Amino acid sequence: MADFSSLGLSDWLVKQCKQLGINKPTPVQENCMPPILEGRDCMGCAKTGSGKTAAFVLPVVQKLSEDPYGIFCLVLTPTRELAYQIAEQFRVLGKPLGLRDCIIVGGMDMVSQALELSNQPHVVVATPGRLADHIRSSDTFSMSKIQFLILDEADRLLEQGCTDFTKDLETILATLPAKRQTLLFSATLTDTLHELKNIAMNKPFFWESKSETRTVEELDQRYILTPEKVKDAYLVHLIQTFTDEHDDWSIIIFTNTCKDCQVLTMMLREFNFPTISLHSMMKQKQRFANLAKFKASVFKILVATDVAARGLDIPTVQVVINHNTPGLPKIYIHRVGRTARAGRNGVSITLVTQYDIHLVHSIEGQIQTKLKEYPVEEKEVLKILTQVNVTRREIEIKLESTDFDEKKEINKRKQLILEGKDPDLEAKRKAELEKIRSQKKKFKLKIQESIQRQKHGQLKKKLIKRKQLKKKKAAQATA
Numbered sequence: 273m274a275d276f277s278s279l280g281l282s283d284w285l286v287k288q289c290k291q292l293g294i295n296k297p298t299p300v301q302e303n304c305m306p307p308i309l310e311g312r313d314c315m316g317c318a319k320t321g322s323g324k325t326a327a328f329v330l331p332v333v334q335k336l337s338e339d340p341y342g343i344f345c346l347v348l349t350p351t352r353e354l355a356y357q358i359a360e361q362f363r364v365l366g367k368p369l370g371l372r373d374c375i376i377v378g379g380m381d382m383v384s385q386a387l388e389l390s391n392q393p394h395v396v397v398a399t400p401g402r403l404a405d406h407i408r409s410s411d412t413f414s415m416s417k418i419q420f421l422i423l424d425e426a427d428r429l430l431e432q433g434c435t436d437f438t439k440d441l442e443t444i445l446a447t448l449p450a451k452r453q454t455l456l457f458s459a460t461l462t463d464t465l466h467e468l469k470n471i472a473m474n475k476p477f478f479w480e481s482k483s484e485t486r487t488v489e490e491l492d493q494r495y496i497l498t499p500e501k502v503k504d505a506y507l508v509h510l511i512q513t514f515t516d517e518h519d520d521w522s523i524i525i526f527t528n529t530c531k532d533c534q535v536l537t538m539m540l541r542e543f544n545f546p547t548i549s550l551h552s553m554m555k556q557k558q559r560f561a562n563l564a565k566f567k568a569s570v571f572k573i574l575v576a577t578d579v580a581a582r583g584l585d586i587p588t589v590q591v592v593i594n595h596n597t598p599g600l601p602k603i604y605i606h607r608v609g610r611t612a613r614a615g616r617n618g619v620s621i622t623l624v625t626q627y628d629i630h631l632v633h634s635i636e637g638q639i640q641t642k643l644k645e646y647p648v649e650e651k652e653v654l655k656i657l658t659q660v661n662v663t664r665r666e667i668e669i670k671l672e673s674t675d676f677d678e679k680k681e682i683n684k685r686k687q688l689i690l691e692g693k694d695p696d697l698e699a700k701r702k703a704e705l706e707k708i709r710s711q712k713k714k715f716k717l718k719i720q721e722s723i724q725r726q727k728h729g730q731l732k733k734k735l736i737k738r739k740q741l742k743k744k745k746a747a748q749a750t751a
């Protein structure tokens with residue numbers, strides 16, 4: 273196996289790696305770093321927790337040390353928390369160099385960010401929306417000379433999901449030089465390969481870890497089949513068991529919506545579990561503070577939406593619980609990848625209702641692994657069922673009396689304004705679309721009913737005819 277020196281890193285950087293416990297390159301590092309150092313574009317696809325961040329940070333820091341200037345490198349990433357994590361890796365590995373980084377994410381003060389950008393940091397780590405806002409509103413910084421553009425979680429940045437980055441990416445790409453190195457990394461790159469190649473890449477070096485499974489071997493992947501109404505009781509029971517048996521374990525619970533995230537956090541606190549939440553309806557400062565408390569093990573349980581599904585590297589996380597079965601295998605891969613990182617063991621448990629079984633099959637098909645049933649004493653779960661459900665209901669009532677839903681509506685309106693849309697017009701458009709959809713549905717239903725009636729009529733006619741024929745035959749026979 274190669275060492276970092278033979279891959280082309282300077283002695284001071286190898287020493288810096290050692291201080292972080294990074295002694296031998298992981299496969300993605302061993303394979304992707306040489307072509308990057310040679311000046312090639314690169315696409316790296318490797319499992320969660322396999323060291324993709326250092327695979328791009330190290331070559332950039334090496335190259336920066338040979339020709340330091342700002343702005344040298346731009347890293348784009350889908351979430352704000354991930355931007356901080358990546359910037360930290362640059363800061364630590366580039367410390368002997370005096371590397372200056374700048375983090376540009378939404379929810380933080382725009383003026384101080386603009387000031388930092390104008391001071392020409394070596395590395396800018398950003399979420400696309402906020403960086404595009406700076407480009408549109410100010411001309412005090414330039415990225416026309418950057419040498420590296422990196423898209424971390426590249427497939428997420430390019431997919432048109434609920435947060436669509438494509439417009440912002442277009443704005444950003446238009447300000448970058450054509451002559452640059454573009455590096456794309458993710459654990460699920462292959463699904464969006466075609467779109468990724470459109471990012472004007474120059475014969476990229478492509479590397480994918482050779483493995484039939486798409487999740488790591490150290491991860492014990494389990495499921496519990498449960499009726500929807502018993503889900504929370506299973507959750508409370510699982511957490512009770514884990515916390516009784518282990519002192520130093522942390523657990524991440526993934527939920528489908530911000531509201532669910534909030535309800536579960538409050539409910540688990542009622543049961544005295546040290547729980548904290550992370551979702552997009554929280555103020556950014558609170559998000560950072562909560563994540564820091566979870567990382568420091570002040571709170572052992574983090575309830576989060578998919579905002580925490582990608583990239584977060586928290587070594588103490590031993591268990592990931594999916595409170596809902598993810599609708600897409602890709603989301604499942606990233607969620608469960610928050611445990612069993614860098615060779616450690618971990619467990620993931622997905623709560624599956626009878627309506628989600630097809631989703632589990634599709635996940636199993638993608639990851640090429642069968643999930644195993646997690647054994648639970650059902651009797652124990654039933655003992656707490658009423659208490660858990662009553663607690664949940666009380667919390668839901670409490671939350672309804674706060675302005676949680678209202679805040680969500682306000683946030684939505686703010687987002688639309690930022691996207692340059694009129695919230696009232698959008699609401700009208702949405703209502704009209706909904707009306708058309710419901711009319712179409714009604715029409716379809718009517719047609720189906722009329723077909724059904726026709727079929728029924730035809731059948732009735734056939735039966736009458738058959739009866740008449742039978743009668744006729746019987747009459748002929750007696751005559």
Ligand SMILES: Nc1ncnc2c1ncn2[C@@H]1O[C@H](COP(=O)(O)OP(=O)(O)OP(=O)(O)O)[C@@H](O)[C@H]1O
Pocket residue numbers: 293294295296297298301318319320321322323324325326458459582583584585609613614
């Ligand atoms: N060569 C190495 N030896 C030991 N540990 C390493 C090495 N490279 C990286 N690590 C550590 O492995 C952990 C996971 O790395 P990283 O966060 O880069 O994973 P990733 O592949 O980006 O995962 P994800 O797809 O979830 O974002 C980090 O704590 C990192 O410090």
